[in-house]
Amino acid sequence: MVLKKFPLLLSILLLALPVFGQQQSSSKPKPRVIVVGVNGMELDIIRPLLLQGQMPNLSSVIGRGAYGKLRTVSAPNCPRVYSTLFTSTNPEEHGVTGFIVGGITANTNMLKEEPVWSMLSKSGITVGMANVPATFPVMPVNGYMISGMLTRGKNCEDGVLCAPKLSEVMGGDAVYPKSMQAELLKNVGDFYIDCERMPAAADLKGHETELIDKWLGKVQLIREQQTKLFDYLLTTHPTEFTFLAQSCEDRTGHWLYPITPFNVGYNPSINSVRIDAFPDQYVAFDKVLGSILKHVDENTYLIIFSDHGIKPLREFEEKDPHAHMDHEKTTPVIAKHDFADGDDVPGSFFAMGPGIKHDLRLMGLGASVYDVAPTLLHIYGLEQPKQMRGRILTEIFESPDNKVAVKK
Numbered sequence: 001m002v003l004k005k006f007p008l009l010l011s012i013l014l015l016a017l018p019v020f021g022q023q024q025s026s027s028k029p030k031p032r033v034i035v036v037g038v039n040g041m042e043l044d045i046i047r048p049l050l051l052q053g054q055m056p057n058l059s060s061v062i063g064r065g066a067y068g069k070l071r072t073v074s075a076p077n078c079p080r081v082y083s084t085l086f087t088s089t090n091p092e093e094h095g096v097t098g099f100i101v102g103g104i105t106a107n108t109n110m111l112k113e114e115p116v117w118s119m120l121s122k123s124g125i126t127v128g129m130a131n132v133p134a135t136f137p138v139m140p141v142n143g144y145m146i147s148g149m150l151t152r153g154k155n156c157e158d159g160v161l162c163a164p165k166l167s168e169v170m171g172g173d174a175v176y177p178k179s180m181q182a183e184l185l186k187n188v189g190d191f192y193i194d195c196e197r198m199p200a201a202a203d204l205k206g207h208e209t210e211l212i213d214k215w216l217g218k219v220q221l222i223r224e225q226q227t228k229l230f231d232y233l234l235t236t237h238p239t240e241f242t243f244l245a246q247s248c249e250d251r252t253g254h255w256l257y258p259i260t261p262f263n264v265g266y267n268p269s270i271n272s273v274r275i276d277a278f279p280d281q282y283v284a285f286d287k288v289l290g291s292i293l294k295h296v297d298e299n300t301y302l303i304i305f306s307d308h309g310i311k312p313l314r315e316f317e318e319k320d321p322h323a324h325m326d327h328e329k330t331t332p333v334i335a336k337h338d339f340a341d342g343d344d345v346p347g348s349f350f351a352m353g354p355g356i357k358h359d360l361r362l363m364g365l366g367a368s369v370y371d372v373a374p375t376l377l378h379i380y381g382l383e384q385p386k387q388m389r390g391r392i393l394t395e396i397f398e399s400p401d402n403k404v405a406v407k408k
């Protein structure tokens with residue numbers, strides 16, 4: 001799989017693996033970075049919750065760091081943006097242009113540009129990843145990788161917006177190294193790898209309240225499993241670079257966004273049932289963040305980002321060439337993110353750690369999804385490769401030189 005795309009990378013990685021242990025013990029400690037990706041986090045929904053004190057953990061991160069909007073790509077969706085973020089190249093260059101590429105569910109075999117985790121692995125940095133979208137089948141890293149959204153399996157044969165359990169994965173490996181799978185099944189349980197599929201319109205009719213509550217219950221179960229997984233990994237497999245991701249928030253927003261009767265697609269039998277369902281996802285996410293923050297000390301960098309926001313449907317919906325193509329199947333969606341103009345639905349970015357400014361609000365759309373990978377490399381004192389289109393977010397650092405970023 002990865003062999004075809006990055007033969008040089010893998011051979012270097014395999015050659016270097018035996019010496020990683022020695023390097024770590026003899027050289028000075030490398031920076032520790034935890035990245036948390038939240039799919040489709042919408043600042044319009046989060047801001048009132050921050051004001052009401054319902055997201056105390058995110059509030060504390062904001063107070064201790066820098067945050068703002070994150071410019072995304074045109075017609076953003078999860079695999080398209082995450083792959084842009086990994087590689088700092090545009091979707092046409094890295095090849096993962098959407099959920100489906102050339103009739104096939106997007107997968108790591110399609111990735112034509114080197115992702116940041118393999119650059120870090122090659123440099124001897126230990127890497128741990130869990131539930132990051134568009135990482136199936138998993139790729140070899142200097143550590144571990146558990147796949148996320150687009151993992152295929154039983155009851156989720158195409159891998160698009162559904163959730164196989166770890167034991168039910170098909171068509172590739174969901175865990176690297178393979179030997180870790182048995183350990184996870186034993187110690188964490190048979191968890192769902194991604195979020196639940198949204199219900200179809202025909203199933204909802206006449207059973208709206210019952211189905212909404214059942215679906216939200218499953219979403220919460222998946223989140224609890226993820227929280228347990230993340231805590232287990234951070235406790236028993238600490239790595240210098242850790243990348244964790246959540247995806248249920250976005251999916252909730254698509255059909256349970258708290259819209260008004262004036263919005264496109266309003267259906268009171270669905271949209272008046274649980275108007276707090278979408279905001280509640282972020283209150284729940286904040287608790288997940290709290291459990292991650294227990295593993296964050298003053299020498300750890302924490303970066304939280306969202307690949308895009310999500311907004312209610314617009315008046316031009318009928319004519320928009322990107323009219324919610326990817327997500328809905330037959331679900332009555334009322335909000336989306338694949339607007340032709342990505343600036344309509346910016347993501348968000350939060351960072352704190354040694355040498356990062358406190359209480360800094362980034363204005364405008366100056367920070368973009370292309371900038372995350374170069375900024376991560378900068379924290380480790382690694383040079384940005386020439387194919388990367390982004391820039392180091394120097395404005396978030398007290399001092400832009402590498403010495404500040406790498407000091408322990």
Ligand SMILES: [Zn+2]
Binds near residue numbers: 251
């Ligand atoms: Zn979505």
